[in-house]
Amino acid sequence: MAVIDHKSAALPAKTNTSLQALTAAALALPGLMLPAAQAADDEFGVQYGHYQETERNLYGVQSKFRPIEVDTVQGSGNIKITDRVKFSFNYIQDTWSGATPVATAPFELRGNRPTDGVTGATPLVTGKLFFDSQLNPLRTDGFTNLLGGVDNRLVHTMSSASPETRKQGDFKLGYEWDEAAIDVGGGISLEDDFESRFVNLGGRLDFNQKLTTLSGGLSYTASDTQARLDHDILPYVDTGAFDSQIEITGENGKIVHGHRKDWGAHFGLTQVLSTNALLDAGLGYTYGIGYMENPYKVVEVAFLQDASPGADYAYLGQVQAFLEQRPNVRHQLSGNIGYKHYLDAFDAALHFNYRYYHDDWGINAHTFEADWGQPLGHGWTVTPRIRYYSQDAADFYTPYLTTQQNYADLNRKLLPDNFSSDHRLSGYGALSGGITIDKQFAKGVNIGLGFEYYTHQGGLKLGGSGEGDYADFDYWAVNGALKVNLEALAASGDHGSHAHHQHHHGAMAPAGVMFDHMLGKGGFMVGYRYMYGSQGGDMLHGSNLVGDQAIVANGCGPNPCFVKPNSMAMHMHMLDIMYAPTDWLNLMVMPQFMDMSMTMRRLSGAPPDDEAPDGGGAHIPHHVENGHETGGISDMGVYALFEVLDAGHHHLHMGLGLSIPFGDVDIELRRNHQVDGGLIHYGMQLGSGTLDFKPSVTYTGNYDSWSWGAQLSGTKRLEKSGETGYRLGDIFQSTAWGGYNLTHWLSANVRGVYTIQGAIDGQFNQYIDQLGPMDYPMNYGGRFWDVGFGLNAMVPGGDLAGNALGVEWLQPVGTDYNGYQLDRDGTLSATWHYAF
Amino acid sequence: MNPADLAKAVAIMVACLGGAGCAEVAPWQRGALAKPHMALDPYPMQSTARAHIYSSREAAAGGGAGEGGGCGCY
Numbered sequence: 001m002a003v004i005d006h007k008s009a010a011l012p013a014k015t016n017t018s019l020q021a022l023t024a025a026a027l028a029l030p031g032l033m034l035p036a037a038q039a040a041d042d043e044f045g046v047q048y049g050h051y052q053e054t055e056r057n058l059y060g061v062q063s064k065f066r067p068i069e070v071d072t073v074q075g076s077g078n079i080k081i082t083d084r085v086k087f088s089f090n091y092i093q094d095t096w097s098g099a100t101p102v103a104t105a106p107f108e109l110r111g112n113r114p115t116d117g118v119t120g121a122t123p124l125v126t127g128k129l130f131f132d133s134q135l136n137p138l139r140t141d142g143f144t145n146l147l148g149g150v151d152n153r154l155v156h157t158m159s160s161a162s163p164e165t166r167k168q169g170d171f172k173l174g175y176e177w178d179e180a181a182i183d184v185g186g187g188i189s190l191e192d193d194f195e196s197r198f199v200n201l202g203g204r205l206d207f208n209q210k211l212t213t214l215s216g217g218l219s220y221t222a223s224d225t226q227a228r229l230d231h232d233i234l235p236y237v238d239t240g241a242f243d244s245q246i247e248i249t250g251e252n253g254k255i256v257h258g259h260r261k262d263w264g265a266h267f268g269l270t271q272v273l274s275t276n277a278l279l280d281a282g283l284g285y286t287y288g289i290g291y292m293e294n295p296y297k298v299v300e301v302a303f304l305q306d307a308s309p310g311a312d313y314a315y316l317g318q319v320q321a322f323l324e325q326r327p328n329v330r331h332q333l334s335g336n337i338g339y340k341h342y343l344d345a346f347d348a349a350l351h352f353n354y355r356y357y358h359d360d361w362g363i364n365a366h367t368f369e370a371d372w373g374q375p376l377g378h379g380w381t382v383t384p385r386i387r388y389y390s391q392d393a394a395d396f397y398t399p400y401l402t403t404q405q406n407y408a409d410l411n412r413k414l415l416p417d418n419f420s421s422d423h424r425l426s427g428y429g430a431l432s433g434g435i436t437i438d439k440q441f442a443k444g445v446n447i448g449l450g451f452e453y454y455t456h457q458g459g460l461k462l463g464g465s466g467e468g469d470y471a472d473f474d475y476w477a478v479n480g481a482l483k484v485n486l487e488a489l490a491a492s493g494d495h496g497s498h499a500h501h502q503h504h505h506g507a508m509a510p511a512g513v514m515f516d517h518m519l520g521k522g523g524f525m526v527g528y529r530y531m532y533g534s535q536g537g538d539m540l541h542g543s544n545l546v547g548d549q550a551i552v553a554n555g556c557g558p559n560p561c562f563v564k565p566n567s568m569a570m571h572m573h574m575l576d577i578m579y580a581p582t583d584w585l586n587l588m589v590m591p592q593f594m595d596m597s598m599t600m601r602r603l604s605g606a607p608p609d610d611e612a613p614d615g616g617g618a619h620i621p622h623h624v625e626n627g628h629e630t631g632g633i634s635d636m637g638v639y640a641l642f643e644v645l646d647a648g649h650h651h652l653h654m655g656l657g658l659s660i661p662f663g664d665v666d667i668e669l670r671r672n673h674q675v676d677g678g679l680i681h682y683g684m685q686l687g688s689g690t691l692d693f694k695p696s697v698t699y700t701g702n703y704d705s706w707s708w709g710a711q712l713s714g715t716k717r718l719e720k721s722g723e724t725g726y727r728l729g730d731i732f733q734s735t736a737w738g739g740y741n742l743t744h745w746l747s748a749n750v751r752g753v754y755t756i757q758g759a760i761d762g763q764f765n766q767y768i769d770q771l772g773p774m775d776y777p778m779n780y781g782g783r784f785w786d787v788g789f790g791l792n793a794m795v796p797g798g799d800l801a802g803n804a805l806g807v808e809w810l811q812p813v814g815t816d817y818n819g820y821q822l823d824r825d826g827t828l829s830a831t832w833h834y835a836f
Numbered sequence: 837m838n839p840a841d842l843a844k845a846v847a848i849m850v851a852c853l854g855g856a857g858c859a860e861v862a863p864w865q866r867g868a869l870a871k872p873h874m875a876l877d878p879y880p881m882q883s884t885a886r887a888h889i890y891s892s893r894e895a896a897a898g899g900g901a902g903e904g905g906g907c908g909c910y
Binding site for chain 1: 860861863865866867868869871872873874876878879881882884885886888889890893894895896
């Protein structure tokens with residue numbers, strides 16, 4: 001399951017955010033119009049983040065699993081509906097992949113067993129251990145022959161996972177009085193195996209001439225788990241304790257169902273202490289009930305048998321893995337206190353925060369944080385930060401268990417009620433440091449970059465006695481954020497001038513058309529493009545429907561096909577930043593984030609799974625029940641637009657650009673059943689893998705309420721192949737459209753599009769499971785005809801004046817595929833942009 | 837700091853509420869406090885991202901207004 005409780009996790013931040021909002025409100029008194037960086041109205045922000053963990057210590061076993069990494073994209077907005085009614089929304093999605101510990105075991109169990117000689121590792125969760133009379137594991141040669149001596153080393157048993165994506169949307173609606181406010185909010189978080197819905201209610205009260213602010217809130221969260229247990233270790237894991245919650249699937253998989261509820265309350269206080277100092281404090285409490293296990297973690301249990309007389313060990317342990325068991329109730333309490341001081345001499349802000357946490361699982365934790373906010377002039381601020389965290393182990397945390405009984409006659413009463421070897425419940429300390437660099441541009445545009453390095457070590461636990469160093473790991477995380485404050489834009493006096501910069505006001509092109517207009521000298525534009533593409537239904541060969549038998553026989557080149565795609569979805573989020581150094585030259589940068597998902601089904605009449613090439617058929621049950629997901633940063637476009645003609649109602653410009661291959665083209669599916677998953681097929685990789693040349697020519701015209709335009713554009717791959725051995729086909733596209741202004745702020749448009757894309761050249765130079773048409777390069781590209789219907793709106797007045805929104809649905813009307821591919825459903829484009 | 841100490845600290849702050857022990861700060865004296873980098877959290881989006889990661893790696897994420905989703909089961 002992907003990431004976390006960003007909200008409850010973000011509690012300290014969240015509390016701070018609301019407190020800071022209060023503080024801002026408390027401080028923004030009549031006659032004191034100072035900028036408040038926080039809780040700004042009419043502010044929109046986007047942020048991208050990348051998280052990268054280091055490898056775990058496996059004592060010499062070379063694991064080819066990549067450590068965990070997470071790509072996150074987030075968008076948020078605060079909108080002032082009236083002077084007193086505020087609405088804010090937040091969207092976040094993250095995709096994670098990589099290796100994760102499934103268990104902890106004595107090294108002698110050799111759970112990370114090398115495969116292919118030296119390079120691979122596949123998790124092994126059962127086996128034999130020898131113990132002395134003190135229950136120390138004894139050293140062996142790996143083949144159950146004792147070498148003499150004790151080996152107390154522990155090690156994580158690592159397993160890998162295919163990429164998974166989580167998406168969360170939430171909102172808050174608030175009403176403000178002069179010295180009080182209330183808000184209600186809610187949201188939903190969706191993953192394949194975990195869903196969570198939440199509502200909350202909050203309020204604040206200012207008094208004592210706004211020197212004091214009290215805040216409080218209540219929340220309720222309901223979460224459902226439907227976790228598919230790891231195919232690879234399933235036969236070796238005892239799931240008996242959860243029998244009533246387990247569903248057996250048609251492909252003999254097991255899905256654990258669980259339900260959990262959390263009620264939370266928090267209370268906060270902010271106090272101005274002097275002209276230079278602030279204090280804030282908070283108390284929080286959460287009551288959770290229900291299924292709190294991590295369904296993917298197991299605990300190793302050694303079933304001890306007495307040695308026969310004369311043996312050079314005391315016990316033989318038959319090791320069996322059990323799904324972890326946690327209490328079904330958790331009470332969590334926390335308190336934090338922070339102090340912020342302004343240092344005149346440096347124009348700097350020094351901030352300390354301490355948080356204490358206690359729960360009835362036996363965990364006490366302390367967090368100390370300090371940061372120093374230092375403005376450097378010209379809108380730059382640098383904030384170095386340091387953090388120390390320490391926690392005790394949960395009462396039921398144990399790396400592994402021993403029990404004096406036979407597994408064949410298992411008596412669960414002889415095992416503890418609860419046990420977990422999840423390293424998050426162990427005792428350890430963590431030290432991290434980082435820096436935030438922030439640049440505030442004039443006109444309310446802000447760019448921030450953050451970096452943090454974090455080290456988790458048993459030896460850093462406060463007071464010592466932390467977990468051993470086998471569980472140590474480090475990570476680094478970076479993020480970049482862009483914020484646009486429309487209120488500040490308006491206040492900067494430039495309000496409304498966008499019309500002067502934008503050549504073709506009132507004549508926006510359909511939302512799916514890029515490079516449709518230029519800006520006048522000095523103009524700046526920020527925008528966001530979203531595109532959703534869907535495929536589903538029948539398979540086509542060329543333009544013709546094709547049945548399973550024909551796909552099996554012909555869709556996969558020299559091999560038979562075993563599966564076909566059932567549905568495919570692509571979501572693209574693109575940032576659109578444009579600047580006009582002169583009237584005739586505009587520069588554009590377009591970073592993008594992409595995520596994709598697909599489902600598959602077996603083809604009827606396909607040969608048995610075990611006839612698939614390279615043993616890849618072992619993965620078919622997993623593919624047809626699970627589907628695949630990928631997501632992350634994609635290729636970035638940099639473009640220059642040149643004005644060719646600007647003659648009243650007619651305008652012609654040319655674009656030259658490059659697409660820089662930042663998107664991954666080596667995403668792998670997880671290894672299981674002792675067979676590598678290999679690379680995920682071409683269409684689910686996140687980038688082209690090659691440097692691409694992207695020229696375009698665009699003509700636009702308008703007269704009265706009518707507008708029209710046409711564009712030719714292309715993508716030419718500039719390299720023979722990307723790092724994984726192939727290159728996507730070149731693309732040529734032509735489109736023409738017409739639009740009509742329905743009112744002074746709303747226009748409708750229609751367009752036609754013709755696209756040609758070549759097949760893939762070359763093929764993966766690494767292993768790929770060849771199970772369906774999508775795994776073969778000849779089944780890519782084709783000739784496509786589409787018709788688009790769109791609406792564009794330009795906010796004509798008020799605080800949001802100048803914001804342009806567009807939406808377009810592109811309906812396929814003709815498809816002539818290369819080879820065998822899944823039919824197209826259509827493409828939705830939505831855009832927002834603001835020029836100033 | 838144990839819970840008792842924490843309670844004491846909070847009690848001291850509460851004592852401040854009436855103004856006793858805390859300086860009077862008139863609105864026109866709050867210029868320094870209103871500077872962007874004096875906000876309790878000047879970078880809420882970055883803080884959210886960081887907290888998001890801590891919560892997937894540390895046990896002490898809860899204990900407040902639990903709201904929101906994600907399992908973090910990796």
